[in-house]
Amino acid sequence: xxxxxxxxxxxxxxxxxxxxxxxxxxxxxxxxxxxxxxxxxxxxxxxxxxxxxxxxxxxxxxxxxxxxxxxxxxxxxxxxxxxxxxxxxxxxxxxxxxxxxxxxxxxxxxxxxxxxxxxxxxxxxxxxxxxxxxxxxxxxxxxxxxxxxxxxxxxxxxxxxxxxxxxxxxxxxxxxxxxxxxxxxxxxxxxxxxxxxxxxxxxxxxxxxxxxxxxxxxxxxxxxxx
Amino acid sequence: xxxxxxxxxxxxxxxxxxxxxxxxxxxxxxxxxxxxxxxxxxxxxxxxxxxxxxxxxxxxxxxxxxxxxxxxxxxxxxxxxxxxxxxxxxxxxxxxxxxxxxxxxxxxxxxxxxxxxxxxxxxxxxxxxxxxxxxxxxxxxxxxxxxxxxxxxxxxxxxxxxxxxxxxxxxxxxxxxxxxxxxxxxxxxxxxxxxxxxxxxxxxxxxxxxxxxxxxxxxxxxxxxxxxxxxxxxxxxxxxxxxxxxxxx
Numbered sequence: 001x002x003x004x005x006x007x008x009x010x011x012x013x014x015x016x017x018x019x020x021x022x023x024x025x026x027x028x029x030x031x032x033x034x035x036x037x038x039x040x041x042x043x044x045x046x047x048x049x050x051x052x053x054x055x056x057x058x059x060x061x062x063x064x065x066x067x068x069x070x071x072x073x074x075x076x077x078x079x080x081x082x083x084x085x086x087x088x089x090x091x092x093x094x095x096x097x098x099x100x101x102x103x104x105x106x107x108x109x110x111x112x113x114x115x116x117x118x119x120x121x122x123x124x125x126x127x128x129x130x131x132x133x134x135x136x137x138x139x140x141x142x143x144x145x146x147x148x149x150x151x152x153x154x155x156x157x158x159x160x161x162x163x164x165x166x167x168x169x170x171x172x173x174x175x176x177x178x179x180x181x182x183x184x185x186x187x188x189x190x191x192x193x194x195x196x197x198x199x200x201x202x203x204x205x206x207x208x209x210x211x212x213x214x215x216x217x218x219x220x221x222x223x224x225x226x
Numbered sequence: 227x228x229x230x231x232x233x234x235x236x237x238x239x240x241x242x243x244x245x246x247x248x249x250x251x252x253x254x255x256x257x258x259x260x261x262x263x264x265x266x267x268x269x270x271x272x273x274x275x276x277x278x279x280x281x282x283x284x285x286x287x288x289x290x291x292x293x294x295x296x297x298x299x300x301x302x303x304x305x306x307x308x309x310x311x312x313x314x315x316x317x318x319x320x321x322x323x324x325x326x327x328x329x330x331x332x333x334x335x336x337x338x339x340x341x342x343x344x345x346x347x348x349x350x351x352x353x354x355x356x357x358x359x360x361x362x363x364x365x366x367x368x369x370x371x372x373x374x375x376x377x378x379x380x381x382x383x384x385x386x387x388x389x390x391x392x393x394x395x396x397x398x399x400x401x402x403x404x405x406x407x408x409x410x411x412x413x414x415x416x417x418x419x420x421x422x423x424x425x426x427x428x429x430x431x432x433x434x435x436x437x438x439x440x441x442x443x444x445x446x447x448x449x450x451x452x453x454x455x456x457x458x459x460x461x462x463x464x465x466x467x468x469x470x471x472x473x474x475x
Contacts, residue, residue: 004343107439109425111351118349134344145369148427148439150376153369 003044004161006051021051021061048165049077071129071172078166078220086220089163090213094206096155097140101189101205103147105198112146113194120186129168132179137164139186143193143205167212170219185211234416235454238470241411242455245421246464248407252300252381252397253362253465255292259395260383262288263305267387276313277392282320289322290330292397297324301374302333303397305385306347308357311392319347323373323398333373345372352380356394360384362465367401367429367438377401377438401438405430417472420451424467442471450474 021027021042028038042061045051053061104112119142123135137160144153171179185208192201266281285305292303304321312318321333336343347353355363366379382396408430412419420431420442428440436442442451451471457464 007343107427107441109427109441111425115349130340134341141371145371148367148369148377150369150371153371154375157371 003041003048006041006045007048007161021063023060044162047077047080047162049073071169074165074169075223078169078216079223081220083217083220086213086216089159090209090216092155093159093163094209094213096144096152096159097209098202098206100140100144100147100149100152100156101193101201102198103149103152104143105193105196105201107148108146108193112142113190116142116146116190116193120183120190123183123186129172132171133164133168136167136186143189146193166216170215182211237415238455238472239459241408241415242421242457242468242470243460243464244411245404245408246457246460246466246468249364249379249381249399249404249466250464252296252399253383255295255300255303256362256381256383256395256397259285259288259292259303259305259397260385263385263392263395264387267385267392271388277311278314279312279318279320282318285320286322286330289320293322293324293330296397297328299399299403301376301378301398301400304333305393305395306353307393308391309348317347321373335372347372350380352382352396353394356382356384357391360386364423364466367404367423367427370398374398374400379404401429405438415472417475418451419470419472422469422471424469429468 024035024038024042027042028035031038033041042051042053046053046061050064051061052064053059108116116139119135119139123132123139126132126135141153141156141160144156147153171182185204189201189204189208192204262285263282266284267277270277270281282305289304293300302321302323304319306321307315307318309316315337316339317337319333319335319337322330323333325331335345335347338344339346351365351368352363355365362381362383364379364381367377368380370376370378370380378401379399380396381399382394384394385392408421409432412421412430412432415432418431418433418436420433420436421429422442423429426442428436428438428442430438436451450473452474453469453471455470457467457469
C-alpha cells in the first residue's frame with residue numbers, strides 16, 4: 001500500500017527524478033506507518049526500478065522517474081529477478097487467477113459479465129505497453145471482484161503491482177496478430193465465466209498466466225545474453 | 227390464515243423493514259451531501275465561472291459530520307465529479323474515509339488517464355446508475371478495491387444542477403456491518419432464509435449453503451427458495467430493492 005502510494009507519486013511526477021527521499025524513520029513518520037513498513041516499501045520500489053539507494057556519506061534513496069524508453073527502463077528490474085522468482089510469481093498468479101475465475105463462473109451476475117466485456121474492449125483498444133498493462137490488470141482484478149472475494153482481489157492487485165509492468169514487456173515488439181491472440185484468450189475466459197463453466201474458466205486462466213510466465217522467462221533469458 | 231402464520235408473516239416483514247430502515251438512513255446523509263454540493267454549484271453559477279476543486283473544500287465539514295453520524299457503519303463518504311464538471315480537474319473525487327485511528331482521511335486515487343494505476347470510476351455501477359436514471363441507487367454488495375478494500379455497498383445520488391449531471395454524492399457501507407444487523411433476526415426464523423439484493427445476490431442468510439456473494443439462480447439446487455417479502459411489502463417507500471426469501475417447504 002505504501003509502496004503503491006509512493007510509486008503513484010513518482011509516476012505522477014509528484015516526486016521528481018533524482019530527488020532524495022527522506023530517511024526510513026522520517027518517511028515512516030510522514031506516512032504514519034512503522035519503520036519496517038517504510039523499509040519494505042522502499043525495497044519494493046527498488047525492485048520496480050523507481051528508487052535507487054546509494055551508500056556512503058552522500059548516500060540515501062533517490063527517485064528514478066520513468067524517463068527514457070519505457071521498455072528499456074523495465075530491463076533493470078527484470079534482470080534483478082531470478083528465473084526462479086519469475087516462475088514462483090507465475091505459480092502464485094496462476095493459483096489466484098485460476099481460483100478467481102472458477103468462483104466468478106459461479107457468482108458473476110449478467111451485469112458483471114457485461115462489465116468484464118467492456119474491460120476486454122478497453123484492452124482491445126489499448127495501444128502500447130502502459131495502456132495494455134493497465135487494461136489487462138483492471139480486467140483480471142475485475143474477475144477477482146466478480147468472484148466476490150476481497151482477499152483474492154487484494155492478491156491480484158498486489159501481484160499486478162509487483163510484476164504487472166513486466167508482463168507486456170515481452171510483447172512490446174510483437175506483431176499485432178500475436179497481441180490480438182493474447183487478448184483473445186481473455187475473451188475465451190470471459191465466455192467460460194458467462195457459461196458458468198468453472199473448471200474451464202480455471203484452466204483457461206491458469207494456462208493464460210503460465211504462457212505469460214513462459215514468455216517472460218524467454219525474454220529474461222535473451223536479455224541475460226546481451 | 228392462522229394467527230401463527232400471520233405472526234410469522236409479520237415477523238418476516240419486520241425483519242426486512244428494520245434492515246431497510248437502518249441502511250436507508252444512510253440515504254438521508256447522502257441527500258444532505260447532495261444538497262450541500264448543489265448549493266455550492268448554485269452559488270457559483272451566476273458568476274459564470276466553472277466549479278473548481280477549491281469550491282468543494284467546504285464539503286469536508288459535511289462529510290466529516292456524516293461519517294460521525296454513522297460512525298462504525300459508514301466507511302466512507304463524499305462526492306465524485308463527472309468528467310469536465312470542474313474547471314481545474316478532468317476527474318475528481320472528494321471522498322473521505324475513517325482510517326484505522328478513526329480519523330477522516332481523504333481518499334487519494336490516481337486520476338491521470340496516462341498512468342498505469344489510473345482509476346476510471348465512470349464505469350462503476352454506483353456512478354453510472356444515478357447518472358442513467360437520475361435517481362438514488364444502492365450498488366452492491368461488491369468488492370470495492372479502491373476505497374474500503376472490502377465487501378461493500380455504495381449508496382449514491384446524482385448531482386444535477388440546472389439540468390446538468392455534475393457527478394454523484396455517496397457513502398459506503400461495509401457488507402459485514404449489514405450482516406451484523408441481519409443475522410440475529412435471520413437466525414431466529416424457523417426456516418432457511420436469506421436476504422438478497424435486487425439482482426439475486428445473497429447479502430445474508432441463516433444457512434451455510436447460502437453464503438454472502440452467492441447468486442440465487444433458477445435451476446440450481448440452492449435456489450429452492452421463494453421470495454416472501456420485497457420492498458413493496460414494506461409500510462413506507464423503501465429505496466432498497468432487497469428481498470427476503472425462505473426455503474420452499
